[in-house]
Amino acid sequence: MNYSIKMLSDLAGVSTRTLRYYDxxxxxxxxxxxxxxxxxxxxxQVDLLQQILFFRELRFSxxxxxxxxxSPDFNLLGALTEQHKKLNAEKERLERLxxxxxxxxxxxxxxxxxxxxxxxxxxxxEKLAQNEKRYGKEIRxxxxxxxxxxxxxxxxxxxxxxxEASMAIQNEMFQNLQEAxxxxxxxxxxxxxxxxxHRQWLCYFWxxxxxxxxxxxxxxxxxxxxxxxxxxxxxxxxxxxAKMLRDAVKIYTANV
Amino acid sequence: MNYSIKMLSDLAGVSTRTLRYYDxxxxxxxxxxxxxxxxxxxxxQVDLLQQILFFRELRFSxxxxxxxxxSPDFNLLGALTEQHKKLNAEKERLERLxxxxxxxxxxxxxxxxxxxxxxxxxxxxEKLAQNEKRYGKEIRxxxxxxxxxxxxxxxxxxxxxxxEASMAIQNEMFQNLQEAxxxxxxxxxxxxxxxxxHRQWLCYFWxxxxxxxxxxxxxxxxxxxxxxxxxxxxxxxxxxxAKMLRDAVKIYTANV
DNA sequence: CCTTGTGATTGACGCAACGTCACGGTGTAA
DNA sequence: TTACACCGTGACGTTGCGTCAATCACAAGG
Numbered sequence: 001m002n003y004s005i006k007m008l009s010d011l012a013g014v015s016t017r018t019l020r021y022y023d024x025x026x027x028x029x030x031x032x033x034x035x036x037x038x039x040x041x042x043x044x045q046v047d048l049l050q051q052i053l054f055f056r057e058l059r060f061s062x063x064x065x066x067x068x069x070x071s072p073d074f075n076l077l078g079a080l081t082e083q084h085k086k087l088n089a090e091k092e093r094l095e096r097l098x099x100x101x102x103x104x105x106x107x108x109x110x111x112x113x114x115x116x117x118x119x120x121x122x123x124x125x126e127k128l129a130q131n132e133k134r135y136g137k138e139i140r141x142x143x144x145x146x147x148x149x150x151x152x153x154x155x156x157x158x159x160x161x162x163x164e165a166s167m168a169i170q171n172e173m174f175q176n177l178q179e180a181x182x183x184x185x186x187x188x189x190x191x192x193x194x195x196x197x198h199r200q201w202l203c204y205f206w207x208x209x210x211x212x213x214x215x216x217x218x219x220x221x222x223x224x225x226x227x228x229x230x231x232x233x234x235x236x237x238x239x240x241x242a243k244m245l246r247d248a249v250k251i252y253t254a255n256v
Numbered sequence: 257m258n259y260s261i262k263m264l265s266d267l268a269g270v271s272t273r274t275l276r277y278y279d280x281x282x283x284x285x286x287x288x289x290x291x292x293x294x295x296x297x298x299x300x301q302v303d304l305l306q307q308i309l310f311f312r313e314l315r316f317s318x319x320x321x322x323x324x325x326x327s328p329d330f331n332l333l334g335a336l337t338e339q340h341k342k343l344n345a346e347k348e349r350l351e352r353l354x355x356x357x358x359x360x361x362x363x364x365x366x367x368x369x370x371x372x373x374x375x376x377x378x379x380x381x382e383k384l385a386q387n388e389k390r391y392g393k394e395i396r397x398x399x400x401x402x403x404x405x406x407x408x409x410x411x412x413x414x415x416x417x418x419x420e421a422s423m424a425i426q427n428e429m430f431q432n433l434q435e436a437x438x439x440x441x442x443x444x445x446x447x448x449x450x451x452x453x454h455r456q457w458l459c460y461f462w463x464x465x466x467x468x469x470x471x472x473x474x475x476x477x478x479x480x481x482x483x484x485x486x487x488x489x490x491x492x493x494x495x496x497x498a499k500m501l502r503d504a505v506k507i508y509t510a511n512v
Numbered sequence: 513c514c515t516t517g518t519g520a521t522t523g524a525c526g527c528a529a530c531g532t533c534a535c536g537g538t539g540t541a542a
Numbered sequence: 543t544t545a546c547a548c549c550g551t552g553a554c555g556t557t558g559c560g561t562c563a564a565t566c567a568c569a570a571g572g
């Protein structure tokens with residue numbers, strides 16, 4: 001059975017370029033060249049290619065493969081043993097890298113949360129007076145000094161899984177908010193879903209027992225008042241997202 | 257504090273070529289160029305380089321690192337998470353490769369043993385008549401048909417650990433043989449040690465209960481008679497190794 | 513007979529992240 | 543002044559191909 005370069009490339013799942021390259025570096029020569037100068041491969045070449053690809057899979061270099069296949073008394077056992085060592089060393093290195101990434105991830109996550117937290121703290125102080133006017137004494141009690149302290153703890157102790165879960169919820173909220181914006185209705189199901197998800201999301205960051213309808217509505221209002229939050233929401237969803245969320249939360253907190 | 261390119265390269269453990277390259281691709285520009293056209297780096301560059309090298313360690317590409325360091329609002333957390341995924345995928349692939357190498361190693365080991373075994377079988381048949389003349393009927397009984405069958409099983413069932421252990425013993429034997437050759441005395445301690453190690457080595461390949469002083473001495477004699485074995489021993493140790501082993505075994509089997 | 517489509521050829525450049533010359537200028541200690 | 547270490551800029555090599563580009567080869571259809 002004879003194969004053209006394309007047929008062999010399809011058969012073996014490699015590109016014709018690869019076969020031409022293997023020809024050039026004398027790794028796999030065609031059986032013969034026909035009158036038109038085309039490469040013609042035979043059964044023997046198919047077998048050889050299979051071998052080559054097998055060793056390539058095992059990450060031998062083409063040069064090594066060439067040596068293995070060209071010298072019949074090649075010490076395959078030794079080569080495999082050595083390759084085994086190499087791969088194991090590589091695996092161990094990867095494991096160390098993964099550990100490093102995980103550590104970095106954890107500390108970075110911590111920093112990010114702390115950063116967000118600091119922003120939020122600053123924001124809260126800034127806005128506390130306004131909120132008091134709007135929602136009365138109650139919110140001050142909720143945001144009292146000890147709450148802040150607990151909150152700090154909460155942030156710091158947030159596990160990686162919790163952090164990821166909170167991110168997932170936030171994303172789902174963004175999607176619902178997008179739908180709500182399309183419907184342009186803060187009372188719609190997606191809008192109310194978004195408000196509920198927002199509440200769930202908050203619970204990852206607010207100390208236990210801190211949640212109240214008023215605080216929730218107040219925060220949503222802040223999203224509209226503070227341009228940093230507004231632009232954050234608009235960058236994540238679309239223009240008007242902060243307003244939509246505020247309106248949705250207003251309805252949500254009024255009804256629950 | 258200012259640093260020349262060499263000083264920074266020594267400080268960070270990278271080549272000057274690397275620093276010039278990083279300059280060229282705008283990854284790390286020197287603080288300024290002095291009157292002689294030399295690159296001058298400052299404290300800020302040292303920090304930057306540390307960061308670059310850290311991310312390079314984590315196998316980010318230089319392009320990715322460039323993006324990370326040039327845009328201040330880069331999503332580091334996301335990038336790290338993604339890198340974590342990549343590294344894990346890579347690790348899993350490596351683990352599969354290692355498993356494949358191990359399988360190949362096992363089957364290849366099996367083949368090698370079988371091949372050696374076949375050679376040995378052929379050799380035995382060839383030499384059986386001679387041995388009978390030399391050592392009488394007893395050796396025929398030892399090498400009877402059922403023993404061959406058991407032997408086959410033994411070879412096939414040899415575990416990887418056993419195989420490696422046998423190789424270690426063989427190597428130790430070679431070393432003792434070398435010392436014996438230096439002393440040129442088959443009765444010397446190293447020579448007798450080699451003979452004992454040779455017996456231990458044989459026990460990995462001979463079926464249980466097959467060993468006898470006569471068979472051992474007979475095999476050692478074959479090492480001298482058959483040029484293939486002789487040259488094998490000479491390639492592994494030195495000229496005269498097969499003879500030395502035969503003589504040592506002769507003494508060993510006479511005394512034990 | 514001509515066109516069209518498909519597959520063949522060689523040759524050249526590009527990629528990632530540098531290593532390694534070669535050739536020439538600079539700075540400083542002896 | 544000389545030696546020697548250091549600086550600079552090219553330019554080519556590495557590995558295993560991907561991706562053009564330009565040019566043939568061959569079979570089918572109008």
